[in-house]
Amino acid sequence: MQAISSPVANGPGRVALWANLVSVYILWGSTYLFIHFMTEQMPPLYMVSMRYMVSGTILYTYARLTGTPRATKIEWQSAGMIGVILLAISNGCLSLGLQYIPSGIAALLGGLLPVFLLTLNWVSFGRQRPSNLALAGLVVGIVGIYFLIKPDKLQGTGDTHGYLVGASLVAFGNFAWAIGTLLSPRVSLPSGAISSGIQMIVGGLVLLPISLVMEPVTLFSIFDAPAKAIGSMFYLVIFGSIIGFSSYAWLARKAPPQLLSTYAFVNPVVAMLLGTFFAGEVFSSQSLIGAGIALIGVILITLGRK
Structure with a gap:
């Protein structure tokens, strides 16, 4: 499929761009803690399925009642495919991975996403090579993630085999998420709320x-x-799925991939802060250093997005 024009050229409003980006930064950073709460005593795939079917039904119904045109057959197929990749495969893998590794570690492994996103966009999807400044920001961000997950942060995560299984599931989930993100602007999707609703409904029905x-x-x-x-499921429905995912879906179609990828550096910082205050996790000086380096990476990627 022919590559679409750069999202920057489309010129999305700066206020809308940054409002959606901050929404993804903060709300999705909190989802790891609430996914942990949601699946403490309930099977993960089942709860994720319920979450997305409820979220999708609400979004789709709202969109139709407010006059959004009905999606065509091709748009249903395209949105359904994206929903399977982003929600059934990617978030399904995340929910399973969280059974083996702590939620904070899973959030930190999200730092792998920019590697997949920018590499696939450059090599397999025929897009322009990222600028040198963006690549430098990517490297700096990964260094920050490394400091966040140095071996002393991994103590107490269980046996090595279990950790490898969990980490592999989360890593594959990030790979699938990168593919779905890059496919989104290349397929025929309906308008925002309808598209997000279909993706969630189909993803939940598959799971x-x-x-x-x-x-x-x-x-x-x-x-x-x-x-x-x-309670955790409804938090995830409202803030993680309806608001957060809708913001992400908008960004996937409007924002440059290297700018969109910055949330993978910010989410772990938010997740660790929430873990410290609400789950009693230790927030060490090493974590502060890693968070600071990761945020520098975000700044460099943002400055180099053009």
Whole structure:
């Protein structure tokens, strides 16, 4: 498929651009903690499926009631494909990986996303090579992630095999997310809310039968979920899925890939701060150093996005 023109050339409003970017920075940084809360006592794939089916139904219904045109058959197919990649595969892998590694480590492994995103965009999707400044920012950001996950941060994560399984699942999820992100502007998608709603509905529907086969649940197990899991799920529905994912979907179509990739450096910092205040995780001086370096990487990537 022929490459589309650069999103920068389309000139999305700066206020809208940064509002959506900050939304993804903060809200998605908080999702790791709430995914942990949601799946403490409930099977992960089942809860993720419920989350996205509820979110998608709300978004789709809202869009239709407010006059958004119905999606065409091709738009349904395209949005459904993106939903399978971004939500069923990528977030399915994340939810499974979180059963083996701490949520903070999973967030930190999100630093792999810019590597996949920029490399695939450069090599496989026929886009322009990132600027030298953006590449330098990528390297600096990865160094920051390295300091955040140096060996002393990995102590207490369980056996080596379990950690490798979890880390591999999360890494593959990031790879799938990069593919879905780069495909989004290259396929025919309906308008924002309808597109996000379809992606969530299809992603949730794909995960549900997999969960029913793999996990000890029934279709109505949601009614047996504890209050903490239900509350966390609704937080993820509203702030993680409806607001956060809609912001990401907008950015995937409007923002340059190297600017979009910066959230992978900011989310771990947000996740670790929330883990410190709400889950009793230790926020060491090493973590502060890594967070600072990662944020410098964000600045360099942002400055080099053109």
